[in-house]
Amino acid sequence: MGIYARATGDYFLAMQNHTHSAYLAREAGDAQGEAISGFCATMERVNYGLVPIPESVRSMLIELREAGKRLYEALEGKTDDADAIRWAYLNAPVHLLTAHFWAGEKYDSAEDRRA
Structure with missing residues (x-):
């Protein structure tokens, strides 16, 4: 639902849905799901x-950046999980780079796990 809300431009609803997903993942003991949804x-x-x-x-x-750190910690060592690899090497760095661009801040790739 969060991704659909984002695609339709309802970022507030997307934020709410991802926050709820993070809560549900935490309650289920899914640290990776919680970190991805929180990010x-x-x-x-x-x-x-x-x-x-x-x-x-x-x-x-x-x-x-803090959410990114938590995400990378949750993904640490998950080399056999395609979703974890995708988030560590593509999704998270792209989102972080985009936010740095919007903020007019230099992006230091040492913050991500590709470095």
Whole structure:
């Protein structure tokens, strides 16, 4: 549902859905699912704030970096999991790079797990 809401431009609904998914994953003991959903919720918060308050993106970037760290920790060592590999090497770095671009901040790839 969060991805559908994002595709239709309803970033607030997307943020809510990803936040709820993170909660459900946490309750189920799924650390990877919680980290992915939490990261997505934080990215949707950036998307939601981008238009009405673009100056907030820099402060939100700090939260996204922290969510990225939690995500990479949850994915650590999962070399046999295609979803984990995709998030570690594609999705997370692309979202982080995009947010840095929006914030006008230099991206240091040492923050991601590809480095």
